[in-house]
Amino acid sequence: MSMERSGVRMYAFTKENIMELRKLWDFPDDLFFPRLCPVCRLPVEAGGTYICPGCREQLTQIKPPYCLRCGKQLTAEKSYCTDCLRRYARLSPMHPGERAQGDFERNVAVFDYRSVCDMLMRLKYKNDRTLAAFFADEAAKKYGWMIQKRMQAECIVPVPIHFERRLKRGYNQTELIGRELSARLNIPMRTDLLCRRQKTIAQKKLNPTERLANLREVFCPGKAKGGIPDRLLLLDDVYTTGSTALACSRVLKEMGVGQVYVLTMAIGNGS
Ligand SMILES: [Zn+2]
Numbered sequence: 001m002s003m004e005r006s007g008v009r010m011y012a013f014t015k016e017n018i019m020e021l022r023k024l025w026d027f028p029d030d031l032f033f034p035r036l037c038p039v040c041r042l043p044v045e046a047g048g049t050y051i052c053p054g055c056r057e058q059l060t061q062i063k064p065p066y067c068l069r070c071g072k073q074l075t076a077e078k079s080y081c082t083d084c085l086r087r088y089a090r091l092s093p094m095h096p097g098e099r100a101q102g103d104f105e106r107n108v109a110v111f112d113y114r115s116v117c118d119m120l121m122r123l124k125y126k127n128d129r130t131l132a133a134f135f136a137d138e139a140a141k142k143y144g145w146m147i148q149k150r151m152q153a154e155c156i157v158p159v160p161i162h163f164e165r166r167l168k169r170g171y172n173q174t175e176l177i178g179r180e181l182s183a184r185l186n187i188p189m190r191t192d193l194l195c196r197r198q199k200t201i202a203q204k205k206l207n208p209t210e211r212l213a214n215l216r217e218v219f220c221p222g223k224a225k226g227g228i229p230d231r232l233l234l235l236d237d238v239y240t241t242g243s244t245a246l247a248c249s250r251v252l253k254e255m256g257v258g259q260v261y262v263l264t265m266a267i268g269n270g271s
């Protein structure tokens, strides 16, 4: 941070330093004020659950059977959703391993999108950090064992947001969840593997092919100071068409990562 030059101490503010400074403002929400349930805004017990039990019951968890590839809730007992079977023509219960080149292994999701979209929006734009802890808690309870034992993820990699956006907002909401999840699962979080080169145009109006083209140049390899892991867990807030996960996975696998598993907090409906 500081440089000695002819006896004068000069401070150079780099991207990393600014991030460090911002962390100084991180303190527990319930240190000075009682913690409020992020859904109904009523006080919750200090040191207890993150949202009140009544509100938690209203949320729709993804339960088996879910698609073994994208993680969408299935209404009938089968292995893959119709979307995945259509998109990956060769994907069938007989050939579950066949995927597009560089594609991720599978995604698992925690909640149905509609029941948590307000909470995710609040986490994204209103810096409600209790929510990050809540989502990490739910994800760890639901998939902790799978992530540690089956996926054997060596690290957690949050999908990056563009540097300018992060500076403006002060944080990357996925990284907040990642930090909380890392502490719960005892798996390090790494933000040095993936970079976001440019801001993307809004993905919502694009179809899956356009989304992927839009994302092709967006992600790039990071400095990877800690070497390349063989297996990792990519973390994102929402899974829609899977194009973000695919774009990230391609970059990571080109860097030498063997297996990319994906965990998202929410996902839409399957069939
Ligand atoms: Zn509540």
Ligand SMILES: [Zn+2]
Pocket (backbone or CB within 6 Å): 067, 068, 069, 070, 071, 072, 080, 081, 082, 083, 084, 085, 270
């Ligand atoms: Zn699927």
